[in-house]
Amino acid sequence: MASRVFRDVQALNPEVKIIAGSFKTNASSDPVAADNTGKGWSVARTATGTWTVTLEDTYIELISGQCSLAHNAAGDHKLQWGAIDVASAKTLVIRNITGTSAADLAVNANNRVHFALFLRNTDVT
Helix, strand or coil: CCCCCCCCCCCCCCCEEEEEEEEECCCCCCCCHHHCECCCEEEEEEECCEEEEEECCCCCEEEEEEEEEECCCCCCCCEEEEEEECCCCCEEEEEECCCCCHHHHCCCCCCEEEEEEEEECCCCC
16 A cells, blocks of 8 residues: 555546556566556467457447556667547557567567556546
């Protein structure tokens, strides 16, 4: 437990929900659920350097999202969002876009993808 008092987050949009977490990457198999941080989602490797995050619930829309990679390897690794469908499929795709070869797209198993999603949970504006 934190050693200080935290206040509620306020937003102009009604019913903003925040889903955040991280998972260890592995270029050859699914991330291990026991290594995931955060709640309300799961993740599976869907291709080399590509992971699909599946939310437990549907939302009206994604207001904003960010993802980053904490890695131990030399060089820059860049992530980007792929297909996003939070309203019906409840999925967001995260892709490593560092390069085009399998070696570029493979990410060390000691690395972690971190993400934060700001979702709208009502159609009332």
